[in-house]
Amino acid sequence: MALIVHKYGGTSVGTIDRIQNVAARIVRAREAGDDIVVVVSAMSGETNRLIDLAHGIDSRAAGRELDVLLSTGEQVTIALLAMALEKAGCPARSYTGAQVHILTDSAHNKARIRDIDDSRMRRDLDAGRVVVVAGFQGVDEHGSITTLGRGGSDTTAVALAAALKADECQIYTDVDGVYTTDPRVVSKARRLDRITFEEMLEMASLGSKVLQIRSVEFAGKYNVPLRVLSSFEESGPGTLITFEDETMEQALISGIAFNRDEAQLTVSGVPDQPGVAYKILSAVSDLNVEVDMIVQNVGADDMTDFTFTVHRNDYEKSLEALRAIAGEIGAREVSGDTRIVKVSLVGVGMRSHAGIASKMFEVLGKEGINIRMISTSEIKISVVIDEKYLELAVRALHDAFELEKEPAGKE
Amino acid sequence: MALIVHKYGGTSVGTIDRIQNVAARIVRAREAGDDIVVVVSAMSGETNRLIDLAHGIDSRAAGRELDVLLSTGEQVTIALLAMALEKAGCPARSYTGAQVHILTDSAHNKARIRDIDDSRMRRDLDAGRVVVVAGFQGVDEHGSITTLGRGGSDTTAVALAAALKADECQIYTDVDGVYTTDPRVVSKARRLDRITFEEMLEMASLGSKVLQIRSVEFAGKYNVPLRVLSSFEESGPGTLITFEDETMEQALISGIAFNRDEAQLTVSGVPDQPGVAYKILSAVSDLNVEVDMIVQNVGADDMTDFTFTVHRNDYEKSLEALRAIAGEIGAREVSGDTRIVKVSLVGVGMRSHAGIASKMFEVLGKEGINIRMISTSEIKISVVIDEKYLELAVRALHDAFELEKEPAGKE
Numbered sequence: 015m016a017l018i019v020h021k022y023g024g025t026s027v028g029t030i031d032r033i034q035n036v037a038a039r040i041v042r043a044r045e046a047g048d049d050i051v052v053v054v055s056a057m058s059g060e061t062n063r064l065i066d067l068a069h070g071i072d073s074r075a076a077g078r079e080l081d082v083l084l085s086t087g088e089q090v091t092i093a094l095l096a097m098a099l100e101k102a103g104c105p106a107r108s109y110t111g112a113q114v115h116i117l118t119d120s121a122h123n124k125a126r127i128r129d130i131d132d133s134r135m136r137r138d139l140d141a142g143r144v145v146v147v148a149g150f151q152g153v154d155e156h157g158s159i160t161t162l163g164r165g166g167s168d169t170t171a172v173a174l175a176a177a178l179k180a181d182e183c184q185i186y187t188d189v190d191g192v193y194t195t196d197p198r199v200v201s202k203a204r205r206l207d208r209i210t211f212e213e214m215l216e217m218a219s220l221g222s223k224v225l226q227i228r229s230v231e232f233a234g235k236y237n238v239p240l241r242v243l244s245s246f247e248e249s250g251p252g253t254l255i256t257f258e259d260e261t262m263e264q265a266l267i268s269g270i271a272f273n274r275d276e277a278q279l280t281v282s283g284v285p286d287q288p289g290v291a292y293k294i295l296s297a298v299s300d301l302n303v304e305v306d307m308i309v310q311n312v313g314a315d316d317m318t319d320f321t322f323t324v325h326r327n328d329y330e331k332s333l334e335a336l337r338a339i340a341g342e343i344g345a346r347e348v349s350g351d352t353r354i355v356k357v358s359l360v361g362v363g364m365r366s367h368a369g370i371a372s373k374m375f376e377v378l379g380k381e382g383i384n385i386r387m388i389s390t391s392e393i394k395i396s397v398v399i400d401e402k403y404l405e406l407a408v409r410a411l412h413d414a415f416e417l418e419k420e421p422a423g424k425e
Numbered sequence: 426m427a428l429i430v431h432k433y434g435g436t437s438v439g440t441i442d443r444i445q446n447v448a449a450r451i452v453r454a455r456e457a458g459d460d461i462v463v464v465v466s467a468m469s470g471e472t473n474r475l476i477d478l479a480h481g482i483d484s485r486a487a488g489r490e491l492d493v494l495l496s497t498g499e500q501v502t503i504a505l506l507a508m509a510l511e512k513a514g515c516p517a518r519s520y521t522g523a524q525v526h527i528l529t530d531s532a533h534n535k536a537r538i539r540d541i542d543d544s545r546m547r548r549d550l551d552a553g554r555v556v557v558v559a560g561f562q563g564v565d566e567h568g569s570i571t572t573l574g575r576g577g578s579d580t581t582a583v584a585l586a587a588a589l590k591a592d593e594c595q596i597y598t599d600v601d602g603v604y605t606t607d608p609r610v611v612s613k614a615r616r617l618d619r620i621t622f623e624e625m626l627e628m629a630s631l632g633s634k635v636l637q638i639r640s641v642e643f644a645g646k647y648n649v650p651l652r653v654l655s656s657f658e659e660s661g662p663g664t665l666i667t668f669e670d671e672t673m674e675q676a677l678i679s680g681i682a683f684n685r686d687e688a689q690l691t692v693s694g695v696p697d698q699p700g701v702a703y704k705i706l707s708a709v710s711d712l713n714v715e716v717d718m719i720v721q722n723v724g725a726d727d728m729t730d731f732t733f734t735v736h737r738n739d740y741e742k743s744l745e746a747l748r749a750i751a752g753e754i755g756a757r758e759v760s761g762d763t764r765i766v767k768v769s770l771v772g773v774g775m776r777s778h779a780g781i782a783s784k785m786f787e788v789l790g791k792e793g794i795n796i797r798m799i800s801t802s803e804i805k806i807s808v809v810i811d812e813k814y815l816e817l818a819v820r821a822l823h824d825a826f827e828l829e830k831e832p833a834g835k836e
Binding site for chain 1: 441444445478481482489490500501507508523568
C-alpha cells in the first residue's frame with residue numbers, strides 16, 4: 015500500500031463541482047489501495063478577492079495580518095473537500111497549517127517551513143481517514159499564522175511528502191505536465207515525460223508557473239518523486255521529476271522559461287570600491303526583497319554600474335530604498351524599468367555542449383531583439399529583454415533549438 | 426483607565442468603509458483613555474455565502490468541517506480590522522478563537538465556552554495594543570475548531586469581558602438599543618434605557634435579535650455590565666442591561682418578543698405512563714436538538730398529548746426521530762406544523778401583578794386569534810399562534826399594554 019500526497023491548485027478546486035471531482039478522484043485512489051494526504055489551495059479567485067479586501071484598507075497591506083486574512087482561502091477549501099469526501103462515504107479530516115504544526119519562521123508572507131509534526135496525520139491515516147491539509151500556510155513559534163507566498167501549496171505538499179516519507183507527491187494542475195515552454199506562447203510546445211530536479215528548478219525559478227520553486231528544492235533535497243499531472247483528465251502520466259539517470263533522454267535544451275514578474279533596477283556611476291555591492295544589496299534585502307539576476311560592469315573610470323532584478327511587487331519600495339542610499343554610496347543615478355522580461359534556456363545537456371549561448375544571442379540578434387542583461391549558470395542561460403519582444407523571442411528560440419521534436423536517442 | 430470590550434456585528438463590519446468607521450471609533454475610544462478588546466463577526470452576507478458553498482456539497486452539512494469553513498468568516502474580519510487600526514496608527518493584533526485559547530466543548534456548530542486564557546491578550550494590552558478577536562469561534566481540547574452557533578459573537582464578547590474583568594461590554598449593532606418590540610412590526614415601539622438581565626434573557630431567548638441569549642446568561646452570571654448601542658450613530662447611550670435595582674422604572678411589561686424560527690411537534694394519544702416524556706424528549710435531544718416550549722395535556726382516557734417546539738431547522742429530523750419511536754411508545758399519531766410563531770410578554774413587573782395573562786388572552790381573543798400553546802414563567806407569558814397572525818397580535822398587545830408610553834414614576 016503506497017502513501018501518496020496529492021496537491022490540487024486553485025483552478026482544480028475552483029467550483030463546488032470541481033471539488034466533488036477531486037473527491038471522486040481521491041476515492042478512486044483509495045479504492046486502488048493507496049493512503050492519501052491531500053493538500054489544497056484556495057479556490058481560484060479567492061486569494062485575489064482577499065487581497066482586494068486588504069488593499070481596500072491599505073494599498074501596501076503586508077505582514078502578520080495579511081497572513082491571517084489570506085490563510086482563510088485554503089481553510090475554506092479543506093472544509094469543503096473534507097465534506098465532499100465524507101459525503102462520498104470516505105472518512106476524512108481537514109487541518110489548517112497550524113493544526114498539523116507546519117512550523118515556519120516568522121517571515122510573514124514568505125515564510126519558510128522548519129518542521130512538520132506528522133503524528134496527527136499518522137493517527138488519521140492509521141484510522142483509515144484521508145487527511146486534507148491547507149496548503150500555503152503554517153504557524154510560527156509564537157502561534158501566529160504565516161503564509162509561504164504564492165504557490166506555496168506545492169511546497170506544503172512536498173514538505174508533507176518528505177515528512178511522511180510518501181512514495182510520490184502528485185501535483186494536480188490545469189496542465190498535463192511540464193512543457194518545453196508555455197503552449198500559450200508556442201503552440202508546438204511539447205510535454206516532457208521526465209525532467210531533472212535541477213532543470214525543473216531553473217524552469218520554476220524562471221517563471222514556468224507549473225510548480226513553485228521551493229517545492230522542487232524540497233523534493234530534490236529529500237528525494238521525493240514529484241509528478242505533475244492534470245486534474246481534469248483521467249489519462250496521462252504527466253511529467254515525472256527525478257534525479258538524472260543513464261536511461262534519460264539526452265536533450266541539449268529541455269525548455270524555455272520566461273518571467274514577466276520582474277523589474278530591473280540600475281544604480282549607475284558608483285565608485286568601484288569594496289563594500290559597495292554589499293551596501294546596495296543590503297538596502298534591498300533589508301526590506302525582505304529577493305534579488306534575482308545581478309550584473310555589474312566596471313567602466314574605465316573606476317566607476318561601476320550595478321543592475322539587478324526584483325519582483326515587480328517589490329519594485330517601488332526597492333527604488334525608494336536605493337534612492338535613499340544613493341548619496342551615501344556616491345552613486346550618480348538610480349533608475350529602473352518594470353517593462354522587461356527574462357527569457358531562459360534550460361537543459362542539463364549544456365554541461366557537455368559549448369556554443370549554446372552564442373547561438374541564442376544570434377537568434378535574438380536576427381530578430382532585432384536587444385539584450386539588456388545576461389546571466390548564465392551550468393544548465394541555464396538567461397537574458398533580460400524588452401517585454402514587448404517576449405513572444406517573438408520564445409518562438410524564435412523554440413524553433414531554432416527544435417524543441418518540438420523528441421530528443422534524439424529516445425525510443 | 427477603563428477596559429472596555431467592544432463587539433461589532435456583521436452589518437457594522439459589512440464593507441471596507443464600515444470597517445474603517447469601526448477602526449475610527451476604536452481610535453477615539455483609545456484616545457479617551459480606554460483599553461479596548463474588540464470582538465467582530467463575519468462581514469454581513471459572508472456566513473451565508475459559506476453556508477451556500479457547504480450546501481453545494483451536502484444539503485445537511487454540519488459538524489466538524491462546517492466549523493472549519495464558517496470560522497473563516499470572522500478570521501477575514503479580524504485581519505481587515507487589525508490592518509485598518511494599524512493603518513490609522515493604532516497598534517493592533519488579531520487573534521482567532523483558537524489563538525486566544527477560547528476553549529469550548531466539542532459540540533460542533535453549537536459549542537459552549539469552558540475557559541479562556543487571558544494571558545496573551547493581557548500582554549498585548551500591556552504593550553498598548555488593541556486586541557481584535559474573532560467572535561463565534563473557539564477550539565476544543567483536541568485542537569479542532571468549533572463555533573458557538575449563530576450570534577455567538579455576542580457570547581464571545583461577554584465571555585472575554587468576564588475573563589478580563591472588563592468594566593463594560595458594549596455590543597454595537599444596527600439598532601440603537603433594546604425596544605419594547607420590533608419597530609418594524611410596531612412603529613410606536615420605544616427604546617428602553619435599561620432592562621434587567623432576566624428580562625433581556627427572556628427577550629433574547631424569544632427571538633429579539635438584538636443579543637444572543639448565551640451572551641446575556643454569561644453577562645448575568647459574571648455580572649458584566651452589558652450595553653447595546655448603535656455602530657452607526659455617535660449619539661445615544663443605547664440600552665444598559667443590569668441587575669434590577671430600586672431606582673429602576675417599574676414597568677409592568679418591558680416588551681413583547683416573538684420568534685418565527687420555531688416549529689411545533691405533537692405526539693398524540695400516548696399512554697400516560699412514567700418514562701414516556703423522557704423517551705419522547707430523549708429521541709429529540711439525542712440529535713442535539715434543543716427543545717423550547719413543552720406542553721402536556723392528560724385526557725380522560727389516560728392517554729396524553731405531548732406538544733413541544735424546536736427550531737425550524739431541526740423540524741424534519743425531529744419529526745423523523747419521533748416517527749421512528751412512535752410504535753415503541755404506543756403513540757397514536759405524530760404530527761407537526763412549521764407555520765407557527767411564539768409571542769411573549771416579558772416584564773419583571775409581572776411578579777407583583779396578577780391578571781396579565783388573562784388580559785393577554787382577552788386581547789388575542791378579541792382579534793379572533795386562536796391560541797395553540799401557552800407557557801408561563803415568573804416574568805413571561807408565551808403563546809404559540811398561527812404565523813399569519815403575528816403582526817396583528819404584537820400590535821394589539823403593544824397597544825393594550827401601552828408600551829409606547831414611558832412607565833409611570835419615571836422622571
